[in-house]
Amino acid sequence: MTFEIIFTLILIAGMITALIYDLMRPGMVLFSVVILFLCAGILSPKELLEGFSNKGMITVAMLFLVSEGIRQTGAISQLIKKLLPEKKTTVTKSQLRMLPAIAGISAFLNNTPVVVIFAPIIKRWANKVNLPATRFLIPLSYATILGGLCTLIGTSTNLVVHGMILETGRSGFSMFELGKVGIFIAIAGITYILCFSNKLLPAKRPDVVNEEEEETPAEELHRVEAVIGPRFPGIKKTVKEFGFERHYGATVKEIKRSGQSISKNLDNEIFREGDTLVLMANENFIPTWGESSVFLMLANGKEHEEDEKQRKKRWLALTLLIIMIIGATIGELPSMKNIIPGVQLDMFFFVSITTIIMAWTKLFPPKKYTKYISWDILITIACAFAISKAMENSGFADLLASKIISMADSLGPHALLAIIFIITNLFTEVITNNAAAALAFPIALSVATQLNVNPTPFFVVICMAASASFSTPIGYQTNLIVQGIGNYKFTDFVRFGLPLNFITFILSVFLVPLFWEF
Template sequence: MTFEIIIVLLALIGMLAALIMDKMRPGMILFSVVVLFLCTGILSPKEMLEGFSNKGMITVALLFLVSEGIRQSGALTQLIKKLLPQERTSVFKAQVRILPSIAFISAFLNNTPVVVIFAPIIKRWANYVKLPATYFLIPLSYVTILGGICTLIGTSTNLVVHSMMIDAGLRGFSMFELGKVGIFVAIAGILYLFLFSKRLLPADRPDKATDDEENVDNGLHPVEAVIGPRFPGINKRISDFDFERHYGAKIKELRRSGRTYTSFGDISFREGDTLIVMADDSFIKTWGESSVFIMLANGKEYEPAGKKKRWFALTLLFIMIAGATIGELPAVQEMLPPGIKLDMFFFVSVTTVIMAWTKIFPPQKYTKYISWDILITISCAFAISKAMENSGVADLLAGYIIDLSHSHGPYILLAAIFIITNIFTELITNNAAAALSFPLALSLSQQLEVDPMPFFVIICMAASASFSTPIGYQTNLIVQGIGNYKFTDFVRIGLPLNIITFLISVFLIPQIWPF
């Protein structure tokens, strides 16, 4: 075992431990590892920086802005209001009406704004029709994940794997290629939620602060605030952080993992905590577009944008998707002059600029709508993947896996890649999980002399299948707080969904993309 292999293995173990222990933001942890590889000569400066100029990473950044434009247009708010039944109904009938539509939407938009918009509206609607909101919020998060695996742009993970394939000199995914298996996973997952969510999810857990009429006075009212990655009090004790001075609001409750705290003692803030604060009307106006909080909701309706703005934003989205899909056709590519490629990067760039100049989102604040930590994580993930290849770690681990599953064929290896990636995505982040698994999958296919495409597709399925824990996916964290779910609620309903995704993926992928 060479010096480079030892360094990379130790660094990867340390990285996983730091991510699981949540010592820093994932982007900084991965960047620290990349700098170590630079210092030891495993990566050159050029290889370290390639991820920061990668087309896939920049596409993800621009898709954040497109999703924000759709959010600010009010199109999603109006849509969910039309989908929700306004009369008394059953849980099953309501889910049949809303879950497939949300899955479809999330196939083309970033999951987080979809959940941020829909979660408080669905919770308010559930209270109105006297149904437990807990029967809808985890399914909301899950169907956005299920919809996201069906298209190239449905989740950043798909774009990461797509870009790594192109960097390796291989053909990437087309817009709807992953839908060949993703649609079956999504349909099975949605049917599972229809049949079992009411049995496996808890009934409503009442909100103490929002039910306390004595708190609603002096023009103050309760606001739910989900702590985001840039909240300055993360890992600080509540008693040591003057929340009222910083934000002009007073904390009444903190919700975490299904527990509600009203006496804070030595409790520290964590990302994903849901705070119930007493605030006036200026609180959401001031902090609504800040990344300090992922979501703010006060149970009030807001005036939607004009109808023309909504339809214009949706038209731009449709042209972007249709244009990128048609632009991939060989006949279209042959007609284009050299140097022009009508791919997703081209159309998302044009769409973003049009949205900025027509002020569908405020162009002066565009940097606020981009999740920079996700972009840094993706960029560093490319470098870590390259270090695994350069050092020989990928070949070494691939050899061990082949030896363990000797004589069982590629199907067992496909299952092994799914399990490894899925464990990583539940414990760390989906993009980092895909980055760690990609060089392993590439080396496996090369040593077995088989087509690598089935391995890459299963990485996309496994990295997105984050159902069993609230920490693997940001949308799970959001609904955990607003629904006051426990960690075990995700395990109970999410683990069978992981297994369903595993079985369908391992069976179908080799049928569609033969080895």
């Protein structure tokens, strides 16, 4: 092996280790690796920077703002309230009403705000109708993931792979192209959830801190649940050392983590990303910190009244979203490509217009727009393009492709498709989905090139596998959010999610070659 291949192997192994052990935020881990590739001469400055100007990455950034505009108008929260039965019902009937709609919403909006809005509403509703919330919250996260498989904008991973395809000079995916397979996986996944959630998900796990017992009306304090985000400044510090009450004016009463509820000796407990904190706070806590990036979710169990102005904004937001989707879909038709010479009527074009209109109509606060963009995800995506290029430049991708081909030489492209899925899916369960796609893409391209077959089936499989993070809570942010609020254990995700990984694997390997020939 050459120096470049050995150097790349060491850096990739180090990157995966750093991501697994959460030594730094994913964006900084990948950026560090990219800089080392630059120092070794494997990447040029131009190649390093290409990801930061990639159309797919910038589209993801603007979709964060579109999702925020929809969220702030209350459009999707009103929808879930209408879907939840008001009378006595069963888990299966309730799931049948809500899961297809949730999957449909997440096909066009960022998954995280959908879960952040729906999770507390569903938990509150479940307690009201005396059903276990634990039978709804993991299904909520899984339904958003399944919906994201069906469209180009359903998840950032699809846009990352789309952007990498464009970088190779090929045509990327159209808006609903991935839905040829994604819709079957979504239907099968929702059917699995309906059939087995009662058997495989735990019964209700009550909170240690009881809301009625802890509430103290004289001081106007009430119970608030807050999920710690990556920007929380107290991560890896003890409760006493950080001084939560001094920082936020609220008292930590309970920490929920991996199915455990910790309410004693809290001063010595260390804050971790994804922890759900049960707080006693006053009325100002959520208005003050609701838009802060230090918390992934805040919920106090109270409804917010809306006025006529808010209703008008909601309809405007929904109208803009529908126009964006229809415009991007129609704009990709061959007959539309010559209507406005020199202008490409694709998703990037329409999401740009939608974002600007939402800003000027103040569907999200335009002066605070930077708060609503997950910069770490964008840096991760931008660096993912560079790492993928480094794997190609060094010859590492070709070497791995040769090894994979030799392993399945007699079995044909279908077996290689299965191997690419397994590699990508294993990566996505232990590191970020975008990093998993970045590692798998150059390998898949090299496999297809060496076999002289169409690479598109491999690219589609990467999209399916990189998003199919069901069997651990750490692979996908929505899983991390519901883990705390639902008080789930790590094993709950393994037991319920692993069969869903297998279903996605079987359907992907079987269906993809039917729609995209080798």
